Amino acid sequence: MKNKEQAFLAHIESNKGIIHKICKMYMDTADDQQDLFQEIVYQLWKSYDSFQEQSRFSTWMYRVSLNTAIVFFKKERRQLETSDTMPEHLADEEHRTSEKELQLYHFYKAVQQLERLEKALVFYHLENYSHREIADNLGISEGNARVKLNRAKTKLKELIKLQGYEF
Amino acid sequence: MNFDDIQSLWNADDGGRGMVVPDNVEKIKAAHHPVDKIRKNMRHEAWGQLIALIVIGLYGRSMPTEIMSVIYYCLYGVMLAICGYYAYRFYRFYRRLGSSVLSAKEHLYEVYYDIQLHMEMYRLLTYALMMLAFGFVIMYMLMKPGFMHAAGTPVGVWMVFKIAAIFVVFMVLSVIATEVWLKIYYGKYQKEIKKIKDELKEDI
Incomplete structure (x- = not known):
């Protein structure tokens, strides 16, 4: 044990x-x-x-x-x-540790606004799972996984833009 | 910006800063999973039901007549049988609930129907006990000293209406209380799970 x-x-x-x-x-x-x-x-x-x-x-x-x-x-x-406010250390230019940190902040803030299953789709995609593997893990068809993933990716990009940020 | 930027950002994120893994699994006390919350509620309800059964059992000793005590304990026996049957079913259900490694869709359906099943069992138990309570009230009225003596005298329409009204109000209040209880403790989880479950529908 x-x-x-x-x-x-x-x-x-x-x-x-x-x-x-x-x-x-x-x-x-x-x-x-x-x-x-x-x-x-x-x-x-x-x-x-x-x-x-x-x-x-x-x-x-x-x-x-x-x-x-x-x-x-x-x-x-x-x-x-x-x-909705940005953490102080990121909002303050002088104390900003890196551009990457700011990008990560905007990325996660946008992802958090996706639906729960969209988050799972994006996660598997970022972990380099194929559409087939994503479909198997979520229990949906491959075609459905592809459609939902494309929609989630588009939504994610729009959410990042809405924050007034571009990579 | 394209998704490759996001991919490289993701790969560069080490993620684990600030998260502490306990050195002992006993230290992990988590119960936010809806199924675990049901298990927790079930444990509390089981204790509540046991205490209620003991109190109801003791109350029978204070019946005004011997015949009322006999009938009371007959009904109490039926109540114990019903509670015993449901306790067994709840226990089996409780043992079966657990985490799974199914696909997200299967997991969501399992959680959804587990909550639904539990709510239906709870409803059935409550309504069965409600009928028993009706039986006890009728028995109490019939056996009340003086009632049999007055049995031959005509009963006014107003009295019949009052008795019927009391039964209907009691029944409606009990149903509302049961439904509110179910909604507060289980319905909110079920509604949220249903919403997520519906996200999985094919939309090609």
């Missing part, structure tokens, strides 16, 4: 970056992202027995993580804390 737990936590440690990316796509505040991160790790642990060593850990992890994120409801007390 202890070995299993340690193996699991080692997997999570080496994949925490990608889990955090999912959290940032689905939640807009740091507290909600932390809550979702905890929830995903909890759901991954609950499902760990279903992980087959012969398949890639990331494939299994993406599926459980996105299933969790799609149906995750943030704590109601935090719903009013959403802010």
Whole structure:
């Protein structure tokens, strides 16, 4: 049991970056992202027995993580804390650490406005999944995945433009 | 701007800063998944029902006559049988609920129908107990000292109307209370899941 737990936590440690990316796509505040991160790790642990060593850990992890994120409801007390203002360190030109950081801010802010399934489509696409693989993971037809993905990409670009930002 | 820019931005993001992975899975206490919230509610409801059954069982000792106590405990026995049956069904349902590695669509359908099934079971239990409560009220009225003595005397239309009105109001209030309870605790999740589920519909 202890070995299993340690193996699991080692997997999570080496994949925490990608889990955090999912959290940032689905939640807009740091507290909600932390809550979702905890929830995903909890759901991954609950499902760990279903992980087959012969398949890639990331494939299994993406599926459980996105299933969790799609149906995750943030704590109601935090719903009013959403802010449209840019964090101070990004708004202030002098303290801006890098252009990349500002781009990431605009990217995630735009992604957060997509529908829950559109976020999953964009995620799989950015992780270089084919239309066939995206369709399999979402349980829809390949044609439907292609149409929805194109629509989500267009919407994402428009949302970034609406923020008055261009890469 | 094109999507290649976004792709390179995505690849450059290391993501993991600030996230702390616990050194022990016991430290992870999360329950925001709708199915887990149902499990949590079910645990609370199970305790509430158990306490209610004990209180109702003890109340039977204070019946004014022996015959009323006998009938009361007969009805209580039926109530225990109904509660026992539903407790078993809820327990099986509770054990079955869990995280899955299905596709997003299958997962959404599973969560949606799990919530629906739970709501229907809850509804059935409440209405079964409501009928039992009616039975008890009728028994109480019939067995009340003096009622049988007055059984031969004509009953006024106004009295019949009052009794019928009390039953109807009680029934309507119970139905409203049940539906409000279901809506507050489960309906909001179901509505949200349905909305996401509908996003998956083919639109080619």
